[in-house]
Amino acid sequence: MNVRLFKPSVGEEELQMIREAFERSWIGLGPNVSQFEAEWEKFTGCAQAVAVNSATAALHLALAVFRFPEGKKVLVPSLTFAATATAALYNRLQPVFVDSDPVTLGIDLEDLERKWDPDCVAVMPVHYAGHPVPMDELVPWARARGLKIVEDCAHTAGAIYKGKMLGLWGDIGCFSFEEKKLMTTGDGGMMVTNDPELFREVKAMRWVGIDKDNWKTAQSYVTANRDAMHWFYEIAVLGYKYNMNDLAAAVGLAQLKKLPAMNRRRSQIIRRYLNGLRRLPGVQPLLPFEPERYCYQMFGIRADRRDELMIHLKSLGIATGCHYTPLSLQPLFAPWGHNCPYIEEEHKRFITLPLHADLTDEEVDYVLEGIEAFCQAYVA
Ligand SMILES: *Cc1c(COP(=O)(O)O)cnc(C)c1O
Numbered sequence: 001m002n003v004r005l006f007k008p009s010v011g012e013e014e015l016q017m018i019r020e021a022f023e024r025s026w027i028g029l030g031p032n033v034s035q036f037e038a039e040w041e042k043f044t045g046c047a048q049a050v051a052v053n054s055a056t057a058a059l060h061l062a063l064a065v066f067r068f069p070e071g072k073k074v075l076v077p078s079l080t081f082a083a084t085a086t087a088a089l090y091n092r093l094q095p096v097f098v099d100s101d102p103v104t105l106g107i108d109l110e111d112l113e114r115k116w117d118p119d120c121v122a123v124m125p126v127h128y129a130g131h132p133v134p135m136d137e138l139v140p141w142a143r144a145r146g147l148k149i150v151e152d153c154a155h156t157a158g159a160i161y162k163g164k165m166l167g168l169w170g171d172i173g174c175f176s177f178e179e180k181k182l183m184t185t186g187d188g189g190m191m192v193t194n195d196p197e198l199f200r201e202v203k204a205m206r207w208v209g210i211d212k213d214n215w216k217t218a219q220s221y222v223t224a225n226r227d228a229m230h231w232f233y234e235i236a237v238l239g240y241k242y243n244m245n246d247l248a249a250a251v252g253l254a255q256l257k258k259l260p261a262m263n264r265r266r267s268q269i270i271r272r273y274l275n276g277l278r279r280l281p282g283v284q285p286l287l288p289f290e291p292e293r294y295c296y297q298m299f300g301i302r303a304d305r306r307d308e309l310m311i312h313l314k315s316l317g318i319a320t321g322c323h324y325t326p327l328s329l330q331p332l333f334a335p336w337g338h339n340c341p342y343i344e345e346e347h348k349r350f351i352t353l354p355l356h357a358d359l360t361d362e363e364v365d366y367v368l369e370g371i372e373a374f375c376q377a378y379v380a
Pocket of ligand 1: 053054055056057080081083084126152154155175176177178187188189
């Protein structure tokens with residue numbers, strides 16, 4: 001058997017949407033992108049959504065829009081994908097790495113307090129694996145210090161924490177549609193906000209600073225219009241080429257329809273893993289998963305003999321990973337690193353196990369049996 005770690009779940013529905021975009025012969029920034037944004041607004045309940053070509057771009061823009069003075073500091077968890085912290089570097093800001101909560105692995109609120117100083121301008125909580133950061137505690141803490149809040153929601157999509165959608169607790173929420181995420185557009189991302197001012201700026205910044213939809217402009221070329229200035233636009237802000245295109249949005253529209261069902265399937269799989277793991281000594285679930293309540297992009301365990309177990313699973317055709325090597329250990333971040341003692345040690349016990357919407361019960365049981373065989377050999 002060959003069990004994949006992550007796998008996008010795509011099929012005829014996505015192909016049909018791409019076909020329609022081809023027939024319209026509009027595949028750049030166009031009507032699909034607008035429709036996808038409108039559907040995402042409905043799905044999350046946010047006032048406004050802006051589609052971009054990755055969550056990395058979203059995180060870059062989310063900090064850029066505030067125009068912080070160069071050299072100011074941004075609080076980011078050490079346990080995250082590089083993009084959370086490179087967003088600070090892209091903006092000539094300094095990342096300040098914060099350790100993980102030992103239980104949830106989210107940004108540790110006590111270390112956050114220790115690391116904060118008056119040069120900090122923003123905090124970027126990551127809902128690691130999909131498990132919520134206690135935003136009801138983090139938000140008032142950050143507001144009291146005048147910090148902007150950018151939520152990295154790359155591992156969640158559609159989960160509600162204490163009555164409010166994750167992504168809407170801070171100033172801007174950033175979602176990822178990279179192929180390993182809860183839903184995909186190949187590559188893509190979405191920014192959500194309830195602040196109309198931020199929305200207008202971000203929308204211009206994702207399209208080279210042009211505050212105008214070019215497919216609407218194109219339509220005005222041919223409508224009866226006595227104004228010869230239909231082509232005119234102004235560039236008032238420094239923008240980037242970060243827009244989503246209509247092919248990606250075509251896939252996104254089909255994926256969004258399937259997202260609730262895909263999330264339910266992921267939850268079932270996690271419940272099956274959790275039930276199976278209860279009888280196994282020597283391994284524990286990575287964090288206190290609540291699959292009936294939240295959406296999880298990753299599932300994993302903590303194991304004492306991590307590397308041996310990984311090699312054993314590999315020999316059975318089971319793909320595994322480790323998410324992540326803490327950023328405070330990465331060479332790029334050395335000037336700001338080596339200051340998160342808990343996670344810099346604990347991540348050595350992490351194994352990410354296969355999780356995707358098409359994973360079968362038989363595959364999950366096969367993974368569990370593989371772990372069980374290892375545990376028995378180890379205990380014997
Ligand atoms: C995947 C990921 C990103 C970046 O998303 P892209 O869409 O691939 O740019 C950012 N943060 C986290 C936590 C991620 O897992």
